[in-house]
Every structure is written in C-alpha cells, then in structure tokens.
Amino acid sequence: MWLHPHPDQALSLAVQFCAVGRLIGVLELMLVRGELAHSGFLDWTMIGNLSPHTRMRVGSVIRRAFRLIGPRAFAGVVVVNAVVAAALLVYPSSALLIATAVATQLVMIKRHHLTIDGSDQMSLVVLMACLLGRIGADAVSLRAAVSFLAAELTLSYFVAGVSKATSSYWRSGSALTIIAQTRMYGHPLVARVLRTHPALGRAAGRSVLVWESLFLLTLTAPLPVALAVLAAGVAFHVGCAAVMGLNRFVWAFAASYPALLCTNIAIRTGIGVSVADAITIAAAAVGLLALAVGGGARPAIQPGQMAAAARETRA
C-alpha cells in the first residue's frame, strides 16, 4: 500500500498525516496554555484587537464572529480539534470529519495569526483538497484530488528551490551557516559544526537547493528514484525539525508523499515507462545545467557589509 497507493489510500494517508500534526499542535497548545491567559501572547482580548474589515466579506464575518468567542468557547474548539483529529486517524475518509477539521484549522489559523507558519497553511491545503475529493466521492474526483496534492507539493518544493537558486546566500553555500547561528531557527551545536567545517555547510545547502529544484522529477522518475527523493525529503524535514524546530512540517509535507507516488504510477502507466524515463533524464539534464550555469556563485554578504544589510533587512 505504501509504495503503490490507490488514490483512496493516498487521500486517507494524507488526512492521517495531517491529523498527527494537528494532535501535536493541540498538545503544544496545552503545554503553553498560560499564553492563553491574560497578558499571554495568545490572549484573545489582545491579539483579537484587529480591524473587522478585511479584503473579503467572509474574513470580516469570521473576525466579527471571533469577538463573540469567549475563553470557554475557544476551549471547546480545541477539544473538538483534538477529538476530530483522533477520529480522522480511524476514519480518514469521512467527509464530515474532514470538513470539521478544515473549519477548526481555519479557526486556529485566524486566532493565532501571529504564530502560524507554512505547516499550518500546507495542512489546510491538504485537508481542503482531500475534502473536495471526498465530496466528489467517485474515482475521478479522488484522482483529481490526488493529482492536486502531488502538483501542490511539487510546486512548493520547486518554488523554494528556484528561490534558493537565485540567491547568492544559497548558491555560495553560506545560507545554512547563517540560519544555524540564529536563536530563532538555529542551534549552537550545528552552528559550531558548520563554522568549523564550512565545506559541510556548502554541501548541505547546495544539496537542499538541487533536491528542491529537481523534486518535480519524481512525477515521472522510476519508482526507486522517486522513493529515494522522497526519503531525502523525509530526512530534510526531520533535519529541519531537529535543528530549526519546524516539527510539524514533517507531517504537513509528508502527507502528500503517497499522493505523489500515486500520481507517479499513473503518469508512468499512462505515457509509458520509456517515455517517462526519457522525460526524467531530459528534465534532469536541463535542470542541472540551469542550476550550474544560471547566476554563478556570488560571494555571500561579509561582516563588513552588515551596516548596509541592517538598513536593508530591519524586518
């Protein structure tokens, strides 16, 4: 099932992965419930002081509705969140449960607007796509939802890779060292290792760049290659969790890995194995050439340029 998931299985696994991420989120919220109290960073009487006027009328309605949600009601939302997430581990194909999960995810995102990150957004995207697939409830809808998840995952990594490929920090290999030195997303042990072994930092940074940029090859690559790339993805996200504290990204992004395998099988079956292999090889060659030629490694910003950088990057 794991290596050759059926669309129904792929969507179920996606929901289950997201459910694990949500249960972790609920546990984390419980461990810092003091922040929900007065003067806490999650105190709604403070963070709720937002204008009710938003771009879309729906946003305004949501914000106005939030003003009616007291602490008890929010505690109820958290309980529902946890119960639904646990239920989704057992009933991952239930459209009603998924819809409730989407609604509670949105509530949490809107409430904790200062602390959301990419994993919250990816979880919402995955759950919404799975919901649409389950609403359609036929083979075509399931296939469409699976294809969407595969495409969204591929797009996310590709955009991240291209963005890094155009960055002097990432191309020169200094980005990981820079990030590792920060308290926000770094770790002192890792920072020390990367400082004393700069070649390691360069290799790791460029590996991430290449892996993300060429991730889309998994759509057509032979299964062993696709699995190797996905395994690298799991290792990447686990590494980000360990070093940067981005623990829920593992679940939010790996949720779509079964969908990607499912889509890979469908594409290779549809266009033929030899054509798929040819496309993979050609795309890999073009991609690697583009990465090697485009831009060239420029030196990363040096300490002497910090003043200019400070003015530029005050945010």
Next chain:
Amino acid sequence: MVTSAVIAVLAVWFLMTALVQLPAQRCKRIRRYDPTGNLLPGWNFFAPKPIQADFAVWYRAWGSYDEDRDEVLESGSSAWRELAGIEQRRFMDALVNPGRYTRKSIFSCCSRIATTMRTINYEPDDLRDLPPSEIMLSLAYLLLAERVSSLSSDAVAVQFRIDVVRHAAGAARAATVFRSAIHQVSAEAHGEG
C-alpha cells in the same frame, strides 16, 4: 456534475497557486480572491534571503517615582533583563515544540515593529524620543508592553527595547533599534481591581 465542479475547483485553485508564486504584483493580487487568506501560500522558505539576525527584547522597571518630580528617573531603573521566550531550543522540539508560540509571537511582534519603522521612515537619532503613535498603538507594541508589564507587577513603570542581534564567526553583536515609551504599570498588573 459534482465531479466536474470538483475538478474545476482544484484546477483553478492550482492555477491560482502557481500564478501567486510569480514576482509580479499583478499575480500577488490574486490573493484577494482567497476568502480564507491561507489557501494561496507562498512557498519560498528562507529564500532568497535567509534569516540573518535575531531579535532580542529587553525590559527594565522602576520601583518608585522620584518624589520631587512625580516621574521616574533614567537612573532609577532596574538593570535591563531579557524577555524570556527566544531561548536556545532543545532537540526535543523536533517532536513537540510548545515554545514556538512564545518564540514566534515575540519574533512577529518585533518584526512588525521593525517593518512599521521602515514604512514610516522612523529611524530615531535618540532612542529616548517618544515613538510615533503608529507604532505605540500597534498590536505588536501593545503585546510586548503588556507582557513586560505583567512581568513587573511590583513596579510602577516599565520600558522595553528591541535589539537586532547579528552573528559572525561565532560572536553575537547586538544593536538597539527601538526603545518604547516608559509605561505606567496598571493596577491590573499589580493584581488589584
């Protein structure tokens, strides 16, 4: 018909997501059609410019007013103390990371204040100047002020500052970029009324 609608929604949604990734402002405006505000995310993590510095929030408190002037004196404050929350993380955070709420909140508040400073071209020559109202009335400022007030419940006044901490060759260099006004600690923070 439901199937067609599902396919159409997913196709249009993906197309919009792909367009939103492009740098053109016209493409970014597609986000106005997202009622949730979170279904068209940008996927360029830590790129093209990775995070290069930290924010550190420090605060100090005054235990009493100057009797003659009925105000607090600069020299009468406590030592600056760093607001807890952005400590070094533990490897256990790889599994469960509850500290992210506090850490991200502090970072977001500082980031928003820094962005506002840049937007209104506020670069104080003297950090003792009163910050502009655009900053003092912002949610980010109020959150930090409320937090440091609650930590200084036995004080009569508090003040916080934001440092940008840059790292090079294992050494950290901090520069204060913002200092708040001096705020009276409310009776609520004292646990009264």
